[in-house]
Amino acid sequence: MKGKLLIFASALAFVFASCDKVPQAEIDAAFAAVDSSKAVQADLYLPAEFGAVKDSLNSAMAKVEAQKAKWFKKFEEPKNQLIAVKAAADQLITNTAARKEALKAEITATLAEVKTLVEENKALVAKAPKGKEGKAAIEAINNEMGVIEASVTEAEGMFNGGELLATIDKVKAAKEKATAIKTELEEVIAKKAGKK
Amino acid sequence: MRKKTFYRAIFIFSVLTLLTGVVFGVLILLTENPPEKELALAQKSISEAKRAKAGEYAPDLFNRAESNYAAAMRKMRIENLKWIVSRDYDGVKASLESSINYAQKSIAASKNASVSVNEYLEKTYKRVDDRIDAFDSLIKLIPLPKSVRENYNKGKFLLSESKLAFGQKSMLDSKEKLQKASVLIFRAIDYSEMLVKNYFGAYPLWQRRVQEAIQYSRRNNTSVIVVDKFGQQLTVYRNGESKAVFQAELGQNWIGEKQYGGDKATPEGTYKVTQKLMPRQTTYYKALMINYPNDEDKRRFAEAKRKGLISKGASIGSMIEIHGGGGQGVNWTNGCVALHNSDMDKLFGMIDVEVGTLVVIVGSTKPLEEVLQKESI
Structure with a gap:
């Protein structure tokens, strides 16, 4: 009789033991990967992708909690989702590094372009007509060039400080301004040449 | 006997299994289901709110949505630690509903704010x-x-x-x-x-001075020089008619009257040529020296000094000329009027431009409205 009760108890224990275990290792790994991606500023450089990974992690964790609330727990789905989250977060780390490198290259190239434009503009200023309008324009252009050069210096400081996104906006604006000045000077010089 | 015992055991086992099943079934029926749908909906709403940039445009509502979601998850974890039958997810559901509500409000507010921005x-x-x-x-x-x-x-x-x-x-x-x-x-x-x-504000005075100079030129059949600072030009009138116009460069601080020596301002007023300077007599090619400071300049300077508007040690300045060296493209002089050397030659070659010639320097020969309209074109 005792033996049979033991069999029954074992059967019941099996029923409960058959419940899945919380995928703690996958949870820890997914959280660690997301934290690492944030540490490399994926949230700044790839915000949409980082948001998607974070949403997926939240969804997986909600599913884990939902399963915990059940008699018969099945963690397979959230477990797979957590594995996917970890893989995506790892990929995000690689992609963030690539994005930063691409930004650095773009900034370096644009800064060089701006510096070249400033030098070209200085050479054009010397050729610009010096009538009343030309005189006024030259004074204003020299001042604007001063602002561009100051913004280049500021951008270089930001670049060295690792503020790549703010730097790229600044150097793009500087390039746009320097290009506009160049066009203005070229037009004025061409107009003068046409008058001769 | 053995068989009887065996059947009794089977019977007891069956009854116990049945009872366990019933108890188990009752427990399952009594167990509250976790709010899975609400959880999914709350997540979906928050994701939509993020895509709608509610975090930027409606941060208060969006933060409430997120904090309610976090509270729901916290409550759920606490409930899940309890014995399964005594779990109560009402609090979780309430937080999730609040989260959904705030997320949806934040989406609407974000859309409105983004349109208005x-x-x-x-x-x-x-x-x-x-x-x-x-x-x-x-x-x-x-x-x-x-x-x-x-x-x-x-x-x-x-x-x-x-x-x-x-x-x-x-x-x-x-x-x-x-x-x-x-x-x-x-x-x-x-x-x-x-x-x-x-x-x-001094335009009526400038206008009067210029008109008087032109009339003087007409009455005396002679030349007068008018310098228009705003127009940056020097005009020679003879017999009341404009005979030549030259581009002029002025003192760096050309707006306003000259206050004292070294203020880099070109004086305003009615002057006379006092000397005609040839090359080597002046630094800038050729020059017409004018009688700055005149009596009015001296009176104004003394008054400014008395009122403490300029320092006690300041001097009134002198040596104001119409000279060459112009065409530099900027207003660069210390207060003189600079013309291109070739224009100085033309000026020197003009009849009646000599010692005693009237020189009127004004802010503008045109009214402000005309100047602004011209500058804005």
């Missing part, structure tokens, strides 16, 4: 661009304190940055930069407008 940006860009179009050439022309001109150009630079951000759909960044830009630009424009308007 967009409208604000478009309107403000137009307003700032219109003012720049109207005043840019004026600002380029007049001598402004370095800081004002720098701030104006910084403002224009920030405006470019703002437009770049607008192009990248970073509306809030764009708005922040535009606000800073418009403050810098409008301050510089307002300052310039005020400076010019105040300056043109």
Whole structure:
């Protein structure tokens, strides 16, 4: 009789033991990967992708909690989702590094372009007509060039400080301004040449 | 006997199994289901809110959505630690419903805010661009304190940055930069407008002086020289008629009357040529020395000194000439009027331009409205 009760108890224990275990290792790994991606500023450089990974992690964790609330727990789905989250977060780390490198290259190239434009503009200023309008324009252009050069210096400081996104906006604006000045000077010089 | 015992055991086992099943079934029925649908809906709503940039446009509502979701998850973890039958997910559901509610509100608020930010940006860009179009050439022309001109150009630079951000759909960044830009630009424009308007307060006096000089020229069949500072030109009138116009360069701080020596301002008033200087007699090719300071300059200087408007040690200055060396493209003199050397030759070759010739220097020969209209074209 005792033996049979033991069999029954074992059967019941099996029923409960058959419940899945919380995928703690996958949870820890997914959280660690997301934290690492944030540490490399994926949230700044790839915000949409980082948001998607974070949403997926939240969804997986909600599913884990939902399963915990059940008699018969099945963690397979959230477990797979957590594995996917970890893989995506790892990929995000690689992609963030690539994005930063691409930004650095773009900034370096644009800064060089701006510096070249400033030098070209200085050479054009010397050729610009010096009538009343030309005189006024030259004074204003020299001042604007001063602002561009100051913004280049500021951008270089930001670049060295690792503020790549703010730097790229600044150097793009500087390039746009320097290009506009160049066009203005070229037009004025061409107009003068046409008058001769 | 053995068989009987066996059947009894089977019976007991069956009854126990049945009872366990019933108890188990009752427990399952009594167990509350976790709010899975609400959880999924809350997540979906928050994700949508994030995509709608509710975190930027409606941060209060969005933060409430997120904090309610976090509270729901916390409550759920606490409930899950309890014995399964005594779990109660009502609190979890309430937090999730609040989260969904706030997330949806934040989406609507974000859409409204994004439309209004967009409208604000478009309107403000137009307003700032219109003012720049109207005043840019004026600002380029007049001598402004370095800081004002720098701030104006910084403002224009920030405006470019703002437009770049607008192009990248970073509306809030764009708005922040535009606000800073418009403050810098409008301050510089307002300052310039005020400076010019105040300056043109003397226009009736300038007009009278010029008319008197032209009449003098007509009456005496002689030449007079009129220097228009705003127009940056020197005109020679003979017998009341304009005979020659030359581009002129002035003192660096040419707006306003000369206050004292070294202020780099070109004086305003009615003067006479006192000397005609040939090369080697002057630093800048040829020159017509004028009688600055005249009696009116001396009176004004003394009054300014008495009122403490200029330092006690200041001198009135002298040696104001119309000289060569012009064509440098900037207003560079210390207060003199500079012409191109070839124009000085023409001026020297003109009949009646000699010692005693009247020289009238005024802020402008045209009214402010005309000047502004011209500068804004």
